[in-house]
Amino acid sequence: MSGIVGIITKKDCKEDLFYATDYHSHLGTSYGGIAISDGAVTNKKIHSIARSQFKARFIEDFDYLHMQGNRGIGVISDRDTQPLIMRLRFGEYAMCGAGYIDNQDKLASQLIDEGVVFSEMPNGKVNQIELVAKLINKGKTLKDGIDYMYTQIDGSMSLLLLGKEGIYAVRDKYGRTPLVLAQKNGDKIVVSETCSYKNLGFETKKYLGPGEIVLLHEKEIQQIKKPGNVLQLCAFLFVYAGFPASEYEEKNVEEFRELSGRIIAQKDSVKVDLVAGIADSGTAYAHGYSHESGIPVKIPLLKYTPGWARSYVPPSQETRDLIALMKQITADVLIKGQRILITEDSIVRGTQLKNFLLVKLWNAGAKELHVRPACPALMYPCKFLYSTRELDELFARRILKQMFGKHIHEINPYLDPDSKDYNKMIQVMEKDLNVTTLRYQRLEDMLSATGLPKEHLCTYCWTGKTIY
Ligand code: SF4
Structure with missing residues (x-):
């Protein structure tokens, strides 16, 4: 960026x-x-x-x-x-x-x-x-x-x-x-x-x-x-890329994330024992979810940061995966036998979540794992900032490819959380990630948490649509 x-x-x-x-x-x-x-x-x-x-x-x-x-x-x-x-x-x-x-x-x-x-x-x-x-x-x-x-x-x-x-x-x-x-x-x-x-x-x-x-x-x-x-301010700055102490168009990032977590909780009915945020950016969503639902927030995955750089864009996928594996350490006593709700800013590639974080939680004895990304499924590589560039980089697109054997062009049904096709896609995602449930934040809920008029925000990577 x-x-x-x-x-x-x-x-x-x-x-x-x-x-x-x-x-x-x-x-x-x-x-x-x-x-x-x-x-x-x-x-x-x-x-x-x-x-x-x-x-x-x-x-x-x-x-x-x-x-x-x-x-x-x-x-x-x-x-x-x-x-x-x-x-x-x-x-x-x-x-x-x-x-x-x-x-x-x-x-x-x-x-x-x-x-x-x-x-x-x-x-x-x-x-x-x-x-x-x-x-x-x-x-x-x-x-x-x-x-x-x-x-x-x-x-x-x-x-x-x-x-x-x-x-x-x-x-x-x-x-x-x-x-x-x-x-x-x-x-x-x-x-x-x-x-x-x-x-x-x-x-x-x-x-x-x-x-x-x-x-x-x-x-x-x-x-x-x-x-x-x-x-057309980049909405992904609020969701993930921005630092929590920053403001965009006078709106604070941490406040957005906390409110967004509250909205996720308002729409959720799952019964869990604790809420955990994937550090760093998932943490504020967990606090919001916890404040709204009354379910305690705990930190079963602890991030060992000394000596490690941030793992979003290091040189290669292998390096990113290695860093993700090494950084997060489980506090097993908080995990064993627990039904855990995990808040995450987004699922971009999904590799670290699937291959390392969830595996660690299952291995430590989690009873159920419910994942709640704070934004909808990312469907389009960003063409405005230097982040994702290829369809294959995106978890949701890889799942659709898995379902159809190739990349499909007509994906509108998979953008509508009320459609049957969308729910079929979620079931395949749950199986692929090996989670008890997966529920993405709806676009309108995510945008409302910014406090900005929705027409002032770029949402291209979720909708494939842009004003300019
Ligand atoms: S497509 Fe728009 S919202 Fe998504 S990362 Fe790029 S600029 Fe941000």
């Missing part, structure tokens, strides 16, 4: 930039990067964070410790090396972004045919920030170029451009990823995640609207482009 930070301070910005960038570490596991400008020269550092965390990599970096300046941008990237320093026709900019361009190959081929050269193509893919820079460069002005870029890309992209004028903060045209402005005694920061500045003393000033562009300068914040009318 990636997370970005831009900052302008009265003195050196390095320390606040470092911590604010680090607080985006839950959004990417590929690269961490920082660019700092003293007004005349911009320097950058990028490190791989696949095996070692952002903090460790930058604290060890002697060169980084000597970078100085009062303007900076930082990024935790899930795919591309960034920030890049690009010379555009409007000036030189350090650039970073959060998003994914689904038609990147087609756009890159078109540009290459026009004579444009791409500097690096790791794994045969262009660097998306370089692609964005080359599209923006086609405009008559920077703003015009940004508008043009959005007419060309399928996907989403929020951007920061650090140049002589200051820092341009550009929220994705349909706002799939957030950008929020905050201030502290005249210092200014713009971030993907509001949790990233709370310990640094900044206070929220403004949530940028979809497509809005602002220019941060030492003296002022100037609006370059007004927000558009269509907002």
Whole structure:
């Protein structure tokens, strides 16, 4: 998904930039990067964070410790090396972004045919920030170029451009990823995640609207482009990807998860002895379920985190599975003979849940296991952010493939929780996962827990439908 930070301070910005960038570490596991400008020269550092965390990599970096300046941008990237320093026709900019361009190959081929050269193509893919820079460069002005870029890309992209004028903060045209402005005694920061500045003393000033562009300068914040009318914020940020202390469009993530758990309990009639959340993001749903139902919440699976990075996007499935196996340790006395309800943010691939977590609970003597994901079955790979890319990655699609011997195109009946086909699919899922019952949260219930108008949220990965 990636997370970005831009900052302008009265003195050196390095320390606040470092911590604010680090607080985006839950959004990417590929690269961490920082660019700092003293007004005349911009320097950058990028490190791989696949095996070692952002903090460790930058604290060890002697060169980084000597970078100085009062303007900076930082990024935790899930795919591309960034920030890049690009010379555009409007000036030189350090650039970073959060998003994914689904038609990147087609756009890159078109540009290459026009004579444009791409500097690096790791794994045969262009660097998306370089692609964005080359599209923006086609405009008559920077703003015009940004508008043009959005007419060309399928996907989403929020951007920061650090140049002589200051820092341009550009929220994705349909706002799939957030950008929020905050201030502290005249210092200014713009971030993907509001949790990233709370310990640094900044206070929220403004949530940028979809497509809005602002220019941060030492003296002022100037609006370059007004927000558009269509907002399609990624709902999966609330469900899983966002950090619980963050707010999107002023709505807190932890509050959403707790309320969502309450709604699951309101619609449930199963008799169990305890509720357990799969850490980390399943925990708040368990608390909500417990508060609503009066059934005690316990922690029969304990997560041993010291020394382990987050297991969503490490390098390979084998590594992810190994980490999942090693991280969770059972407290057997809480499990033996118990009917357990498990809350989980979502079932994406389902491999860790099926092969490790549920097996551990059965082996420890659980009597019944009831799984309650806090969102509907994920049916479509996301084409707006860098998360799932293939149908085969999705548990629900693999189950449908198992039922029909191939991927099917007409899946509408399997999206309707009141249909017979849907309930048949759930029965196959229960058997495949080896659980007593499985009940997904309904889409309308999940969306209502956000407190936002449903038309402001992207739900493509559940419905296959999008406004834009
Ligand atoms: S498709 Fe899903 S993960 Fe992708 S932006 Fe939309 S809600 Fe988020």
